[in-house]
Amino acid sequence: MLHEFTVRGRDLFAGEPDAEVRRQRNTRRSIALVQGDLLTNERAETAGLSARVWRGGVAGFASIADTSEESVRRVLDEAKKNAAFLDGQVALGKPALPKAPSGAFRMTREPGDPEQKAYVDFARAVDEYVVANCPKLVSRRLMFRADCMEKVLTVSGGTDAHTYLPRCYLYLIFSTETSEGVPVELVSVVGGYGSFDVLFRDPKDLFPEVDLLYGKLLAKAEGVRPAPGLKTCILGGELTGMLAHEAVGHTVEADLVLGGSVAGPMLGKVVASPLVSLTDYAHSAFGKSAPLPVYVDDEGTPAVDAEIIRDGILVGYMNNRDTACRFGMKPQGNARAYDFSDEPLIRMRNTAILPGKSRLSDMIASVEDGYYLTDTRNGQADTTGEFMFGISMGYEIKNGKLGRALLDTTISGVAFEMLKTVDMVSDTVTWNSSGFCGKKQPMPVGLGGPELRCTLMMGGR
Amino acid sequence: MTDLKTLAAECLAKLKEAGADAAQARLSLSETREFNVDGGEFSLFRTIFNRSMTLTAFRENKTGSVTLNSFEPADIERAVSDCMAGVESDKPDPARGIAENQGERELTYGAPEPDAEKFFARTRELKEEIEKRYPTIIMEQMINSHDKTESVYADTNGNLFHLLYGSYGVMLMFSAHRGDKSSSFMGCGYATVDLDTPLIEQGDVARVLADTEKQIDTVPVTGSFVGTVVLAPDCLSDLLGCAIDSFATGAALIDGTSVWRDKLGKEVASPDFTLSLAPHDPAVVLPQQFTGDGYLTEDFDLIKDGVLESFVAGVYVSNKVGCPRSKNTATGWLVMPAGEKTLDELIAGIDDGLLVYRFSGGHPAGNGDFSGVAKNSFRIKDGKIADAVSETMISGNLAEMLFHFVGASSERVKNGYSVLPFAAFSGITVSGK
Numbered sequence: 069m070l071h072e073f074t075v076r077g078r079d080l081f082a083g084e085p086d087a088e089v090r091r092q093r094n095t096r097r098s099i100a101l102v103q104g105d106l107l108t109n110e111r112a113e114t115a116g117l118s119a120r121v122w123r124g125g126v127a128g129f130a131s132i133a134d135t136s137e138e139s140v141r142r143v144l145d146e147a148k149k150n151a152a153f154l155d156g157q158v159a160l161g162k163p164a165l166p167k168a169p170s171g172a173f174r175m176t177r178e179p180g181d182p183e184q185k186a187y188v189d190f191a192r193a194v195d196e197y198v199v200a201n202c203p204k205l206v207s208r209r210l211m212f213r214a215d216c217m218e219k220v221l222t223v224s225g226g227t228d229a230h231t232y233l234p235r236c237y238l239y240l241i242f243s244t245e246t247s248e249g250v251p252v253e254l255v256s257v258v259g260g261y262g263s264f265d266v267l268f269r270d271p272k273d274l275f276p277e278v279d280l281l282y283g284k285l286l287a288k289a290e291g292v293r294p295a296p297g298l299k300t301c302i303l304g305g306e307l308t309g310m311l312a313h314e315a316v317g318h319t320v321e322a323d324l325v326l327g328g329s330v331a332g333p334m335l336g337k338v339v340a341s342p343l344v345s346l347t348d349y350a351h352s353a354f355g356k357s358a359p360l361p362v363y364v365d366d367e368g369t370p371a372v373d374a375e376i377i378r379d380g381i382l383v384g385y386m387n388n389r390d391t392a393c394r395f396g397m398k399p400q401g402n403a404r405a406y407d408f409s410d411e412p413l414i415r416m417r418n419t420a421i422l423p424g425k426s427r428l429s430d431m432i433a434s435v436e437d438g439y440y441l442t443d444t445r446n447g448q449a450d451t452t453g454e455f456m457f458g459i460s461m462g463y464e465i466k467n468g469k470l471g472r473a474l475l476d477t478t479i480s481g482v483a484f485e486m487l488k489t490v491d492m493v494s495d496t497v498t499w500n501s502s503g504f505c506g507k508k509q510p511m512p513v514g515l516g517g518p519e520l521r522c523t524l525m526m527g528g529r
Numbered sequence: 530m531t532d533l534k535t536l537a538a539e540c541l542a543k544l545k546e547a548g549a550d551a552a553q554a555r556l557s558l559s560e561t562r563e564f565n566v567d568g569g570e571f572s573l574f575r576t577i578f579n580r581s582m583t584l585t586a587f588r589e590n591k592t593g594s595v596t597l598n599s600f601e602p603a604d605i606e607r608a609v610s611d612c613m614a615g616v617e618s619d620k621p622d623p624a625r626g627i628a629e630n631q632g633e634r635e636l637t638y639g640a641p642e643p644d645a646e647k648f649f650a651r652t653r654e655l656k657e658e659i660e661k662r663y664p665t666i667i668m669e670q671m672i673n674s675h676d677k678t679e680s681v682y683a684d685t686n687g688n689l690f691h692l693l694y695g696s697y698g699v700m701l702m703f704s705a706h707r708g709d710k711s712s713s714f715m716g717c718g719y720a721t722v723d724l725d726t727p728l729i730e731q732g733d734v735a736r737v738l739a740d741t742e743k744q745i746d747t748v749p750v751t752g753s754f755v756g757t758v759v760l761a762p763d764c765l766s767d768l769l770g771c772a773i774d775s776f777a778t779g780a781a782l783i784d785g786t787s788v789w790r791d792k793l794g795k796e797v798a799s800p801d802f803t804l805s806l807a808p809h810d811p812a813v814v815l816p817q818q819f820t821g822d823g824y825l826t827e828d829f830d831l832i833k834d835g836v837l838e839s840f841v842a843g844v845y846v847s848n849k850v851g852c853p854r855s856k857n858t859a860t861g862w863l864v865m866p867a868g869e870k871t872l873d874e875l876i877a878g879i880d881d882g883l884l885v886y887r888f889s890g891g892h893p894a895g896n897g898d899f900s901g902v903a904k905n906s907f908r909i910k911d912g913k914i915a916d917a918v919s920e921t922m923i924s925g926n927l928a929e930m931l932f933h934f935v936g937a938s939s940e941r942v943k944n945g946y947s948v949l950p951f952a953a954f955s956g957i958t959v960s961g962k
Binding site for chain 1: 571572573574577578579592593595596597598599611612614615617618619620622649653667668670672702704706712713714779780783784785845849890891894896902904919924
């Protein structure tokens with residue numbers, strides 16, 4: 069557990085009106101069992117201090133791999149020096165930023181950090197079950213990944229915080245071959261917010277997930293390639309979440325709006341079907357804790373939900389204090405840093421399309437000739453909103469009934485055009501929080517959504 | 530001042546004391562100075578003082594590894610204990626091992642000491658030159674940094690490598706705009722030690738910016754066709770990297786999913802295709818000096834005249850699969866020979882196809898099947914570059930694609946890590962609306 073700062077406020081910042089100091093520790097546990105061989109068996113930890121100082125609209129930032137109280141003054145002085153250098157060179161002359169509400173937020177319970185052996189033994193027990201019960205597998209990989217960010221933040225104006233963000237996941241990666249000998253692969257991820265000792269109590273709990281994944285893989289091995297072209301599709305919740313994050317979320321990060329994203333001229337305009345609403349949730353959603361709750365961001369802004377699309381209309385961006393000031397909006401706690409040596413950037417937290425009123429069974433029954441796409445292996449989009457998602461699992465829909473499984477394919481489109489084709493939204497949200505968002509720094513994020521009936525471009529091959 | 534060599538020796542001794550048969554210690558001290566431009570304005574000057582220690586221990590063919598960024602005695606004691614706990618969690622595997630003794634090396638290279646003021650002046654000049662020469666470009670982000678590292682690798686077989694190195698990095702992300710219309714987002718960058726040459730004249734920055742300006746107005750491809758695709762160097766690097774990862778390296782060889790698993794010494798590409806992993810090429814700014822196992826590196830041909838000459842295999846993979854150990858594991862340091870034709874001449878020989886600057890398709894499937902969006906790309910029609918395209922997908926198979934190599938341009942782009950030409954491949958499916 070990191071020590072909190074013993075010196076705070078005016079004494080720490082010594083007249084610096086706009087500054088923050090962050091003490092941070094990141095831990096990571098990695099296990100990779102490939103065909104039963106332990107290829108990766110690592111523990112990693114980084115810890116250090118950083119400071120950021122604003123001067124005339126530019127920032128100076130400094131960090132050091134040391135968490136001692138004596139080093140606080142050193143990083144603050146270095147950050148001041150950097151701010152003064154850049155301000156002196158570019159002289160933007162901007163006024164100081166408005167301050168966030170003052171206060172303090174503390175999480176007092178430190179997440180567990182079990183021995184490496186606990187992860188390895190658990191993975192081996194699941195692996196033994198896989199070997200005994202999945203005879204048609206050509207290869208199997210089981211990987212544990214656990215990480216935790218602990219942050220102690222002190223700000224010259226705003227909310228001080230001491231927070232933890234622990235996650236732990238087991239990845240099951242199975243492959244088999246089609247009758248023509250072509251390898252096919254499928255991945256399942258189990259886990260979520262919290263530490264290994266809380267989330268993974270008994271390997272037997274994972275056996276149903278193994279059986280489910282194996283069954284889906286065998287169906288996929290007998291699958292067909294979808295016909296390319298524009299098709300009526302039901303997008304599974306995992307894919308809806310990826311769409312919300314990759315193809316919409318990034319375009320409404322205010323720094324990317326300033327960088328020329330498609331959302332710039334769209335504020336207040338129709339960007340989706342009236343059935344579509346999208347929010348970046350801070351720490352709770354739909355009456356429950358959000359997958360990766362954020363309570364205070366790394367600028368000291370208390371985190372609240374950021375509403376992005378309401379009934380098909382673009383109503384907001386995600387901001388830090390600087391961009392909120394530029395756009396005349398309120399910062400809502402989206403400024404997040406990954407490592408102690410990273411400056412806060414505008415990042416998503418738990419981004420989701422909101423559920424509708426349709427039942428999935430009715431949605432499937434409504435499609436005469438189309439596809440139900442359930443799993444994704446990757447996704448990319450750019451600031452125009454044009455996206456490409458790899459589909460690793462899906463099914464034909466013929467005359468309102470699910471048909472054969474699909475082999476790997478891709479879908480593509482332009483988010484603000486494709487979202488206008490949505491005409492049914494299911495009543496259930498599926499969340500995923502295992503990945504990292506990449507934007508200069510990695511960042512754990514949650515993404516989710518309901519099933520959407522829409523028109524999509526299916527890829528070839 | 531921390532003496533890394535002494536500290537490394539102390540760590541190895543502690544691991545031996547704790548029961549390790551063999552051990553490795555990797556220690557480093559690093560400093561970064563970074564200037565950021567966001568949304569076209571200077572926004573941040575960042576400095577990072579960091580350090581890193583990775584300890585790996587072996588006992589009775591079992592292994593464990595720990596990484597931390599503290600050199601404090603109490604933290605090192607805990608790291609040694611955690612490392613040995615990791616060893617105990619493993620099962621014996623005789624494939625494990627580290628390099629035999631190759632002696633000691635002291636190497637200084639690149640530009641370890643920064644000239645921060647000159648670098649800032651060059652960075653500002655780059656920003657201003659882009660604004661002047663390419664007025665439709667909006668710079669979403671420019672991240673220019675200098676990184677300095679002192680590192681030590683030591684192991685219980687007597688290897689001791691002490692390195693001091695540094696370089697300047699330039700990374701740009703941008704798009705072109707006119708009214709409400711815009712190109713797709715594009716990025717480029719390079720590593721350099723040269724502050725005497727303006728930054729805009731290095732790497733492939735000028736060409737990529739100029740071509741991005743031509744991508745504001747796009748025309749979608751109608752229907753689909755099988756044609757020839759010319760991959761720009763960065764795009765070529767991405768796809769070749771995926772092929773190496775899926776077909777020639779670690780896990781894919783061990784679990785047998787690599788389609789090249791029985792192709793060593795056999796044809797895997799057109800006879801005209803040669804690809805080297807060359808971290809010591811003169812154009813490389815920061816070479817890989819030694820592998821993770823502690824072997825000093827040499828350049829080697831991965832594919833020569835279409836024949837697979839080697840896998841990318843360290844000690845473990847080599848022992849596990851029964852293939853020779855490769856001379857390096859530097860999969861990011863790709864070098865391809867220049868072709869005889871210029872890019873224009875290469876394009877002149879193509880009836881119908883695409884010039885692709887960026888492929889948005891994620892990692893291809895394990896068998897090499899790929900399908901994704903051709904971003905920042907142009908149609909090639911009757912031997913000439915035609916319209917920029919939108920919503921156009923390309924698909925194929927990486928293993929098959931290498932057999933359909935048409936040729937490489939005589940121009941090659943040096944980005945400090947790779948030296949790659951534009952390369953043309955036939956038989957790629959191009960599909961639009």
